[in-house]
Amino acid sequence: MSFFLFYQSCYGLFLFTYPISFSDRAFFCHGRTWRTMLQYGYDERTEILKKEVDPMTPKIQMKTPLVEMDGDEMTRILWKMIKDILILPYIDLKSEYYDLGMKHRDDTDDEVTIESALATKKYGVAVKCATITANAARVKEYDLKKMWPSPNGTIRAILDGTVFRKPIMVKGIAPLVRNWEKPITIARHAFGDIYKNTELRIPAGGKAELVVTDAQGRQTRRTIHEFKGEGITQGIFNTDESIRSYAHACFDYALSVKEDLWFATKDTVSKIYDHRFKDIFQEIYDKEYKTRYEACGIEYFYTLIDDVVARIIRSRGGMVWACKNYDGDVMSDMMATAFGSLAMMTSVLVSPDGNYEYEAAHGTVQRHYYKYLKGEKTSTNPVATIFAWSGALRKRGELDGLPELQTYADALEKATIDTIESGTMTGDLYSMSSLPEKVKVNSEEFLNAIAGRLEKLLA
């Protein structure tokens, strides 16, 4: 019996991921004089007690709207709090708002998700709240018309981007790997390979073959295996176009954050498939990036996947690690755990034509939301969502030539980190932090504590 696996040249989408640390980013205060906007009593270790907004306070003006994608459950509650407490008092926020909450996606037959992605293509920068990906339970809970696809999947397909995931590091929460001093950013090529596989079970006595038919109808055939007993086989593919696009995204991203780019495959075993990734990366690096990397003092480093894992563990961190699809899937979860918490991991989708979508890497924190609905105060960690906002505002500032917006973003991140490092934190961090003096606060108290520090930094 023969089995044919057809490899077709096929073009399509792919994706990527990233987390943050403040420790490697200097904070620059441009010495601007800000009129005091908030007056409050402030206890360094706990919370802002009172605040009043001075209506005469000048706010930072924006030129181009930010695409704002609202979301679901507890993160939707945090979204509003972050805007009210940390953003709107300082920025005359220009945003084009899209409600990606589950109910509104259902009401609009998911058109709103598509519109928000198209708006990101138009304006270049978006910030996204975590959203529910519908499953059978959610269809029942929200009485949905159907099981709508993942909004992140829809947005990625339209933007054709790579996701970079980077952890936010703070004193008191040491990475499980003791020598990691700086965050490690993971990029994942989220197109093809086993995620678009074709697989079959093979009965005893079966023969699996790989057959490629070219445009003229000529066939190339290779035997995969002749089976004595039962077995399995799978066919996978990738495209030069997708690999090239991924390579560009990785080279550009590493250059923009001035960090070395590491890439690894198993080309010694996979001499055609994985080797193609290696060759495409090297060719693009030599032609388009070598000079710029050398001028910037960073390097592109290629090695084998097993070697890179060992080197990453021994390293001090501070690099962008580009992964093939499966490696990125596995390694990004390992990194989030090893650096401490999913709630401290941010993510940015970067498209080949220069669009950016910032978000937290975690979900909607459903369990906390049900507590919130019962009227309980929750201690949900808003840090990754704050960094999604600061990342988007900083990028908007860079693109529009607004240094005050970039300064604000730096200050917001510093205020957030300083608050945690001074001992005020949400429950998830409290249970992990080794700081000798620490206080667990609820989300609102935490945001108010950040506001107190932010106010001082911007004064």
Ligand SMILES: NC(=O)c1ccc[n+]([C@@H]2O[C@H](COP(=O)([O-])OP(=O)(O)OC[C@H]3O[C@@H](n4cnc5c(N)ncnc54)[C@H](O)[C@@H]3O)[C@@H](O)[C@H]2O)c1
């Ligand atoms: N990017 C996204 O929009 C995204 C990503 C993942 C999951 N989701 C959606 O989120 C919903 C819940 O999914 P889940 O429970 O698997 O993932 P989740 O990230 O919401 O929660 C996973 C675990 O981490 C904890 N956690 C996560 N973020 C936290 C925070 N900020 N503060 C404190 N604790 C935090 C939660 O309490 C939970 O124990 C699902 O409907 C899923 O579809 C969305």
